[in-house]
Amino acid sequence: MSQPDTQGSSPAPTTGSESGADTGLETSLEVNNLSLHYGDKQALIDINLGIATKKVTAFIGPSGCGKSTLLRCFNRMNDLIDDVTITGSINFQGYDIHDTRVDVADLRRKIGMVFQRPNPFPKSIYENVAYGLRIQGEKSKAIIDERVEWALKSAALWDEVKDRLKDSALGLSGGQQQRLVIARAIALKPELIIADEPTSALESGPMFRNCQNYYARTLPLTPGAQKNP
């Protein structure tokens, strides 16, 4: 399986493989004694687990059991919600992601996220995929062009949109929008992609596997992905 280049800027080593020891795989992300409270209500209770590198990890559980909350801890998305307290640690590339030295924006670039409902920006298809690169300060049009094409091909969307990259992304169908946000996430070549029921709007399982083939990474999935073998 061919591996696209990673960012290259962060060659930090991963921390051991104790938690993923059962499977004997290298872990990319390690959760230790993680608890999370929304105000007084505890949503996550003392979680310990490791996420293997370059493998798909799926979380399965009943609705409201905290799958999304746990996922959102990985890229510190819960920071955006008032009144959340988190204890315990999540180690990624040798650091606790809650460490003050960690740049949240940088962390989120390395850990991409695909949301449950497609949330394209009200911009053109091209600009949606290029958004993350532009945020990183990429100015070269050639590089952006190339990366946009690569990401859209990886998400199996290129053939459908290559003639209308300048059209608004909001004109795409639900399934196309979902693939667009996947393309948007992988355009940054993250180390890890977390996906919160990303295939709820996709019409078929093989489609999602198609994305995987292009870009296999540690890919935790919640129940929406159960249908995929």
Add this chain to the structure above:
Amino acid sequence: MAKSNSFFRSWFASGEPWIWMNAAAVGLSISAVVGILLLIAVKGLAHFWPSDVDLITYTTETAQVQQVYGEFVELDQVSVEQFLESGGNPEWVQPNAEIMDRWLVKTGNRRISAPDFRWIFVDQISARTTPDDVMVLERIEWGNAYGVPTTLVTGADPSAPISGPTLVAALNQSIAAANDIRDQISDLEGGILNNINNRLERLRLEERGLLLKESEDTERLQEISAEQATLAAEYAVSERKLRGLYRELDQDELVITTADDIEINVRVADILHAWQPNAMSGLQKTGQYFSNLWRFLSEDPREANTEGGVFPAIFGTVLMVLLMSLIVTPFGVIAAVYLREYAKQGVLVRIIRIAVNNLAGVPSIVYGVFGLGFFVYFLGGNLDQLFFPESLPAPTFGTPGLVWASLTLALLTVPVVIVSTEEGLTRIPRSVREGSMALGATQAETLFKVILPMASPAILTGVILAVARAAGEVAPLMLVGVVKLAPTLPIDGSFPYLHLDRKFMHLGFHIYDVGFQSPNVEAARPLVYATALLLVTLIVGLNLTAITLRGRLERLYRGVES
């Protein structure tokens, strides 16, 4: 009985009465708005039509038979009782009549045969004709003159007065020449002379500034006086040219005969336009109508604002509203973004939000008083102390002016912009913000690249409401910069081109001034309607521009807010 009872009950239960009531309320509102617009449109626009001039023969209250040229203005009815009470002639009252018809006739010729508007009772009119040769002269001063032109004495050949069939053509030529010279004069006064004056004033201020600082820079002082001397010489040359033009203007003279056979001499230099409405075809009248309308829109006011155009008021209103929008939009948006995106939603933010909403309800005159006290006297006064000490005690910014009026109105309308921007920000789904943050964008990047563009239709809605409110506001402006007659426009050709410190005219205040402060009520009334119509058109125009823009943005971001 029981049957009809149950019918009504089921009719009420069906909800239909409420629908009817809604329809009635909507219909009433629409007809009220249309009624207002129609009234001001008809009354305002009719004023510019070159209506026929009648020769009316009638009996006055002193039982004299009189002839007069005049334009019919309106028909009015008075009750007999009222007529008798005000000392009317009882013989005029028809037996069994309860009301009497009278006409308001515009007879012009102010200063010759007063008054220029007359009430004439219909029963007393013995003859009414429309002679072809009667002419309307629009004069620079004293309003219209009505009469039959008899001779034109030209300065070129005073011994051979022109009369007869060639008179009208010669007169039109003479008027055109006079208008041409008048244009040259205003070019000279507004251009070269104004420029020289401004430079002289700047030199004077620089000199005074140097003296105030007790500067030893004698070289510069000498330079200044040398420059002043050159400018004074230039001024003298232009002034001589100006005097020549004035002499040239003041040459031709027209003699007209009024209906009661009085001959009046009118200097052609005093005539702006002349026309013979009774001899004009419908097409010619239409042409004259649009020319009158255009002159109303493009000329300066004359005669204590009761004659001439309203151009400075249009200009002032638009400029003030644009400046206000430029000030209010960033302030309102920044405040709303802070309240909604950055501030911790707590008691304090709630209090601020309530205060902002209440601010929108403060009477506008209070803002005017605040603007005068804080902006004009405090801010402006201190600016003068700091930057313009050489022109003191004459204030530069420490007096009501354009910038203070715009600021005051911006303050008045900022709550509207804050509220609607906040609403726009609230409507943006969290998923879009999270999508941006998840790609490694900071909060500020998300704000500028995603949130603000998406909120722009809501921001524009706020600006539209602000413009609508600001353009119609009069009370606070009277305190902070609007005057009934501004000698110069706030934008002209001399540095710094946009003069924020100048006083300006405003259509709303113009309506008030013409309608209620003018000495000549009848002459002013149609102008009040016309100006009101113009103000409404202007506000609608400004709003339509913003609404079109908003529509375009909404199409761009449609489908997100769901």
